[in-house]
Amino acid sequence: MALDEIKIGGLGASRRRVEDNRFIRGKGNYVDDIVLPGMLHMEILRSPVAHARIKSIDTSAAWDMPGVRLVLTGEMMAARNLAWMPTLSYDTAAVLATDKVRFQGQEVCAVIADDPYIAKDACAKIVVDYEILPPIVNPVQAAAPDAVQIRDDKAGQVGNKVFDWEIGDKARTDKAFADADLVSKVELHYPRTHPSPI
């Protein structure tokens, strides 16, 4: 940055961004741009179904492919106590599925290989035998009294409510609604958002 471009000033003084010089030259070094010596590549095999028991996983053909270094299953992770991890909301999440898959797209296996094309090929060779169970695909289904239980991995879990959170003064809130001239209701559907580093 040229010296005459640097203006000294306080609040409200306009500044040139320092990162633009890299970005406009294509030197952004985003996560996928990182290259390390001997770097390997991972591809994840995901469940095509929303709810199923895993009867068996055959990874032998994947292991046989040239360039494949490791084919990870939930069983291998569980043997090292790594199959489940804690979440920020005091729950646990599966790293790789062990007994069941509980959502469509859930990670079942991970292949580590010399390049991403080979990793993808190896995933395509893994055979998973699923026993398909009834799916739950929205909160209304999940809350139904006869709904199938998804999180049967949690000790003492009944039904599908895994998170209960309340804040404020319920009595005063109820009174405000009761006293209101008009009560308006709207149903909002928020799609799930998943932050990803770029």
Next chain:
Amino acid sequence: MYPSRFKYEAPKTLEAAIALLDAGKGDAKILAGGQSLVPMLKLRFAFPEQIVDINNIPGLDYHRFDADGSLHIGALCRHEDLEFSAEIAKRQPTIAAAAPLVADPIVRTRGTFVGSVCHADPQGDWAATMIALGGHLVVQGPKGKRTIEMKDFVLGPYANSLNYNEIAIEAVIPAPKGEARGGYLKLERRVGDFATASVAVALDMDGNRVIRAGIALAGVGGKTIDANEEAALLAGQELTEANIDRVAAAVAAKAEPRTDHRGSSDYKRQIVKTFVKRILIAQATKKAA
């Protein structure tokens, strides 16, 4: 996402390409623009044994009007070649209106008109345009050339009537009998989205009198909707408000829209009716060339 492995050839002649298709016995796929095929390869929805890349065959990247007024579009004519053509703008207004609405400007530098028609996507803009214009394809195989009328070409979603050893080498739009007028309107939530509804209207006019009319719809059914029968209500007629209303209603009734996140079927039907009217009214108020 990465394609699975395939064999690849880039022949320099049409005959060589056809020979490869023939030898492939149905396991070889033509690669032209690739804007439909490559995404399918990446998703592994398509996994041919062999890809036959025709981009190095000279003499296929043309579009031209013959002396008789017919338009010939070669296999490697890209969408943007039609979009930026002054002659197309003047002489084939339906195509000129549709071209800028196909996919997005970057896809249009590679994707081809003929490839798009062959891909037989039920949402395809060019399929609807070809039906409305009454076009046909020239295809070439080991035994030589033949023509296939557009209405006989698409068998179903992503299925066309080419034999495995044939290449579509040209699309032909017949010469208009009078003055070519018409338009193409597409409602999409954003550029590149599937159409909520698309309407192609092709007219051959003599002043304000219609010699021939063709209408086709995309995005409002499981396949391109051929509304040429409804359009024929205009044949021999003037473009009056009453005639326009009647055709628009008939075409809207022919549509088979489904309610989805793009809108209710009623809404889509209303769009079809509105678009037909809008295009026809614009033609009626245009001064004859």
Next chain:
Amino acid sequence: MSSLYEEIAPTPAEGIAVRRITVNVNGADRTLDVEPRLLLADLLRQGLDLTGTHKGCDTTNCGACTVLVAGRPVKSCTMLAVQADGREVQTVEGLATASELHPIQEGFKQEHGLQCGFCTPGMMLSAKALLERNPNPTEDEIRWALSGNLCRCTGYQNIVKAVLWAAEKMRAESK
């Protein structure tokens, strides 16, 4: 061992068919042995270490992977590397000279046309192709020409300003 790139495997892995291609990238001929299924984006990013071309959606939507092939914008995630054999490819790394930024790069800097920078290479190359055909575009023409490139950060307003800035600079320089 990977059979995709000459730098990693000068001899192809056994049994994997590769094709020798020569692609002119940013003015220099590069010859590599590649599998036919290698995507152009991966040839650039992994084979040639030109990571300025980004993979955003991998579904031919976002345009973050846009490069110029024979001067025209192409989504490099939707083109096979073998299709670039014998062709000229320009990436973002080829915009600046050793001493100077391209006016388009300058424009994005001057007009705050980027925030995270992920879409920026694709935006700039699409804009370059536009300005080559239309040196004096209107705002509408710019928006139309860039409608194959998505941006999640800026709301596009400053991108348009950046292209207008660059267009004016390039017109002045060509006088």
